[in-house]
Amino acid sequence: MKKNEELLVVSDLKKHFPVGKKSSLKAVDGISFTIKKGETLGLVGESGCGKSTVGRVITQIYQPSSGEVLFNNDSVHGRISGAAKKEKKRSMQMIFQDPYSSLNPRMTVMEIISEGLIIHSPGLGRKERESKVNELLELVGLNKKHAQRFPHEFSGGQRQRIGIARALAVEPEFIVADEPIAALDVSIQAQIVNLLKKLQDEKELTYLFIAHDLSMVKYISDRIAVMYLGKIMEITESETLYEKPLHPYTRALLSAIPIPDPDMERSREQIILTGDVPSPIDLPSGCRFRTRCPNVMGVCSEIEPQFLEVESNHFVSCHLYDEQVMSREDAVPLYDEKVSTYQTV
Amino acid sequence: MTSKLNEKQLVDSPPLTNARGNHDEITDDLFVAAPLNLALQEEISKPSVSFWQEAFHRLFRNKGAVISLVVLLLLVIVALVGPSMNEHTYRSQNIAHSNMPPKVSGLEWLGFDGKNSKGIDVYETQAVEENYWFGTDEFGRDIWTRVWKGTQISLFIALVAAALDLVIGVVYGGISSFYGGRVDNFMQRIIEVLVGIPNLIVIILFILILEPGIRSIILAMVITGWVGMARVVRGQVLQLKGQEFVLASQTLGASNARLIWKHLMPNVMGPIIVTVMFTIPTAIFFEAFLSFIGLGLQAPLASLGVLIEDGYKSMRFFSYKLIFPAFVISAIMICFNLLADGLRDAMDPKMKR
Numbered sequence: 001m002k003k004n005e006e007l008l009v010v011s012d013l014k015k016h017f018p019v020g021k022k023s024s025l026k027a028v029d030g031i032s033f034t035i036k037k038g039e040t041l042g043l044v045g046e047s048g049c050g051k052s053t054v055g056r057v058i059t060q061i062y063q064p065s066s067g068e069v070l071f072n073n074d075s076v077h078g079r080i081s082g083a084a085k086k087e088k089k090r091s092m093q094m095i096f097q098d099p100y101s102s103l104n105p106r107m108t109v110m111e112i113i114s115e116g117l118i119i120h121s122p123g124l125g126r127k128e129r130e131s132k133v134n135e136l137l138e139l140v141g142l143n144k145k146h147a148q149r150f151p152h153e154f155s156g157g158q159r160q161r162i163g164i165a166r167a168l169a170v171e172p173e174f175i176v177a178d179e180p181i182a183a184l185d186v187s188i189q190a191q192i193v194n195l196l197k198k199l200q201d202e203k204e205l206t207y208l209f210i211a212h213d214l215s216m217v218k219y220i221s222d223r224i225a226v227m228y229l230g231k232i233m234e235i236t237e238s239e240t241l242y243e244k245p246l247h248p249y250t251r252a253l254l255s256a257i258p259i260p261d262p263d264m265e266r267s268r269e270q271i272i273l274t275g276d277v278p279s280p281i282d283l284p285s286g287c288r289f290r291t292r293c294p295n296v297m298g299v300c301s302e303i304e305p306q307f308l309e310v311e312s313n314h315f316v317s318c319h320l321y322d323e324q325v326m327s328r329e330d331a332v333p334l335y336d337e338k339v340s341t342y343q344t345v
Numbered sequence: 346m347t348s349k350l351n352e353k354q355l356v357d358s359p360p361l362t363n364a365r366g367n368h369d370e371i372t373d374d375l376f377v378a379a380p381l382n383l384a385l386q387e388e389i390s391k392p393s394v395s396f397w398q399e400a401f402h403r404l405f406r407n408k409g410a411v412i413s414l415v416v417l418l419l420l421v422i423v424a425l426v427g428p429s430m431n432e433h434t435y436r437s438q439n440i441a442h443s444n445m446p447p448k449v450s451g452l453e454w455l456g457f458d459g460k461n462s463k464g465i466d467v468y469e470t471q472a473v474e475e476n477y478w479f480g481t482d483e484f485g486r487d488i489w490t491r492v493w494k495g496t497q498i499s500l501f502i503a504l505v506a507a508a509l510d511l512v513i514g515v516v517y518g519g520i521s522s523f524y525g526g527r528v529d530n531f532m533q534r535i536i537e538v539l540v541g542i543p544n545l546i547v548i549i550l551f552i553l554i555l556e557p558g559i560r561s562i563i564l565a566m567v568i569t570g571w572v573g574m575a576r577v578v579r580g581q582v583l584q585l586k587g588q589e590f591v592l593a594s595q596t597l598g599a600s601n602a603r604l605i606w607k608h609l610m611p612n613v614m615g616p617i618i619v620t621v622m623f624t625i626p627t628a629i630f631f632e633a634f635l636s637f638i639g640l641g642l643q644a645p646l647a648s649l650g651v652l653i654e655d656g657y658k659s660m661r662f663f664s665y666k667l668i669f670p671a672f673v674i675s676a677i678m679i680c681f682n683l684l685a686d687g688l689r690d691a692m693d694p695k696m697k698r
Contacts (some may be wrong), residue, residue, distance in 0.1 A: 056592070059594070059596045061592055061595055061596060085598075086598050089596065089598035090598065092596070093596060093597070094592070094593065094596045096589040096592070096593060098589055101588045101589045101590060102588075102589035102590050102592075102593055103395060103590055103595075104590040104607075104608055104611075104612070105612070106395075106396055106611035106612055107607070108393075108395075115594065115597055115599070115607075116597045119597055119598050119599055119600075119603070120597075120598065127381075148393055149393045150393065150395060150396070153391070153393065163593070164591065166597075170597065193389070224472065325668075
């Protein structure tokens with residue numbers, strides 16, 4: 001496998017949901033990123049920032065308002081023939097957040113997992129399908145005997161494994177994991193993440209891992225994108241992001257991770273964001289983070305920051321790192337105090 | 346497993362025998378990890394039960410529902426067999442035998458003694474040989490035959506009306522919610538217009554235009570009756586459409602037909618059945634009501650409503666004419682409602698109370 005080949009290219013993707021006659025909810029508002037083959041991109045951000053919408057647009061559950069998604073250099077959403085569309089659907093699968101609603105309660109595990117096989121390889125006989133399902137069950141660490149059971153007989157972790165087996169049944173290249181661990185116990189979370197890692201090694205999968213648990217994301221991701229209100233604020237290698245976060249929002253997020261040491265936990269400095277997330281229907285002018293940013297400057301309400309590569313492979317969307325903007329007169333911090341506490345971090 | 350291992354060690358190693366008597370000497374190294382059998386750990390020993398098996402299990406534990414089911418079955422059987430149990434038909438008149446009180450030999454103590462309201466045995470005074478089990482009406486028609494014939498017709502009207510409601514409601518509600526957006530908006534406005542007009546007026550106008558009869562009663566009830574079913578189905582489908590298993594099926598590339606028949610329908614089935622079970626008694630009652638106000642079936646055809654209306658007129662002197670059809674209709678309504686309640690609890694335990 002060529003590691004550096006780009007599998008998925010998302011360019012200026014927008015998804016606006018109409019609200020009433022004139023306004024629209026800008027769930028995803030122009031984001032661009034690429035995912036290389038065999039890589040895991042973590043997508044983090046607080047609730048309602050559009051993470052899941054990104055995943056759903058990529059897997060064609062939603063049609064984008066504008067922008068483009070290229071998968072293996074082919075457009076996913078354009079006018080394409082039925083067969084090509086079916087093939088695209090096969091190669092991109094999704095693992096869902098809620099293991100309780102992601103399995104049809106009226107179907108047995110066998111029926112759930114073999115659904116993809118029925119759709120994508122109709123030539124397969126019943127026996128072959130069953131043996132394939134049994135194989136998949138063992139692959140995700142479940143028992144063959146579980147095939148004839150119904151979803152309500154399983155625990156959350158087991159259900160999530162069934163969901164993973166369903167996605168793997170059609171042998172996808174790319175999987176969107178939409179907060180696959182958010183609804184699980186911590187001990188089970190680790191199991192599922194390790195299973196995903198194992199499967200990635202065995203099957204050469206590429207993941208878009210959506211989550212809001214930063215420490216889990218760091219563990220599984222090669223690179224991490226931080227989203228805020230429908231836009232990507234910062235994207236870089238996961239190590240760099242943790243060691244040297246550039247965007248004020250990223251810093252605030254990272255400072256919220258608790259440290260498992262009571263002494264350090266007590267003394268650590270936390271950046272507490274004030275205020276609520278603005279409504280995605282009525283976005284603030286200029287930078288969308290400016291209403292909560294501790295480093296807000298006069299210029300922030302006027303110009304929307306560009307998404308710039310500040311260091312190699314480290315993109316950030318903030319005026320603080322844009323020399324052109326910083327040379328302007330109104331590039332002066334509005335709150336001095338907060339900035340000073342900041343620089344000590 | 347663990348206990349066996351420990352016992353073995355207890356016997357084998359001398360320090361352990363000491364430890365038995367003295368608890369202080371139990372140290373960490375005396376403990377052996379129990380072997381963890383992952384295959385066994387993941388096993389489910391409970392037998393696998395599908396949703397329907399479980400629902401029926403719950404239904405059969407509900408005494409009221411089971412009794413209702415049995416009573417309903419009995420009523421249906423008698424309604425089918427009853428009219429042919431004697432030589433009378435529902436329309437054969439015998440003026441000589443008019444207004445005969447009920448008489449069943451052997452059940453005299455229950456009031457089936459052939460005595461009228463003055464305490465005179467009419468069968469003796471008129472020298473009538475045969476017994477009319479439920480008595481006769483003013484034209485000498487056998488009420489037993491008429492009651493069961495009426496039950497047949499009432500049940501038939503109710504079942505056909507419920508079936509039509511089901512078909513129209515499911516299709517309408519399904520299309521409305523599945524396609525959503527503008528289609529849904531438009532279809533729901535139509536429903537609102539229909540609901541806005543009091544349905545009694547619609548039905549009365551309908552029957553005035555059409556000839557009164559079974560067909561027009563059914564049509565009149567269906568013309569507004571399907572709205573409830575359509576709303577139930579729409580609500581359910583809208584709720585299910587947002588569930589992740591439907592999205593998962595979409596990402597797998599499932600066709601609309603597959604989504605509808607494999608994912609949506611099986612999950613909407615429960616509420617649909619419950620709604621049908623509640624529709625049937627309502628339809629029976631409505632038919633009786635229409636007959637009672639004189640818009641129902643025309644003589645000599647009998648339905649429970651027609652019989653009650655006839656009996657009501659002469660309630661003071663010939664109360665048996667009212668009691669039997671009233672008893673049957675009450676039993677049917679209570680049983681259907683109890684059964685529907687039981688079904689709802691069985692299929693959606695969360696809804697219970």
